[in-house]
Amino acid sequence: MADLIDRRMVLAGGMAAAAGPAFAQDLVKIAIKTPKGVITAELYAGKAPLTVKNFLRYVDMKLLDGSTFYRVSHVPNAPDKGLIEGGLRGRKVLKPVAHESTAKTGLTHKDGALSMARLAPGTATADFFIVVGDQPGFDADPTEGGDINGFAAFGQVTGGMDVIKAIFELPVSKSAGAGVMKGEMLSTPVQITSVRRTA
Numbered sequence: 001m002a003d004l005i006d007r008r009m010v011l012a013g014g015m016a017a018a019a020g021p022a023f024a025q026d027l028v029k030i031a032i033k034t035p036k037g038v039i040t041a042e043l044y045a046g047k048a049p050l051t052v053k054n055f056l057r058y059v060d061m062k063l064l065d066g067s068t069f070y071r072v073s074h075v076p077n078a079p080d081k082g083l084i085e086g087g088l089r090g091r092k093v094l095k096p097v098a099h100e101s102t103a104k105t106g107l108t109h110k111d112g113a114l115s116m117a118r119l120a121p122g123t124a125t126a127d128f129f130i131v132v133g134d135q136p137g138f139d140a141d142p143t144e145g146g147d148i149n150g151f152a153a154f155g156q157v158t159g160g161m162d163v164i165k166a167i168f169e170l171p172v173s174k175s176a177g178a179g180v181m182k183g184e185m186l187s188t189p190v191q192i193t194s195v196r197r198t199a
Helices: 049-060 161-168
Strands: 027-034 037-044 067-075 078-087 113-116 128-132 153-159 185-192 194-197
Touching (some): 067 161
Antiparallel strands (some): 067 078, 078 128
């Protein structure tokens, strides 16, 4: 779709751990604290166990504390849609996690979805993004050319969309970043003070 961000534009910045058995609980609740406010989310451990376990390893080891939301991408011709991206950008990362396609999990990239940033499938690590506006172009679609695997959605924002939108509207540097990320790097990244389980 012309008004959607090309799925190849979302790049990974970190390394993550491959996960083991499915979770005993289907939902895990987290809180992401920033100076702009708190973002709360539910992670779908029952539907995307590998991806959630990977993300929670970073949470439980407190590796995301002090990381940042560093990128904002607006959809061409639909600037009210896009994403914010955060994480470690390649620092203090664990082993990459196997790709969990939305075709398998049944999850979608609707407004407020959390998903893993990556290069090729199976390279996602610590970096993640939150979509602003519905983004079905990030879902797996074998009928489209190019990257048909989509991205691994694994959670949904339950509170703090105002915080996300405040970050989404922050100024970006015109010169920072490389490739598709050029012009999308926040002039002043927003610190992720902490990420914790809440239930």
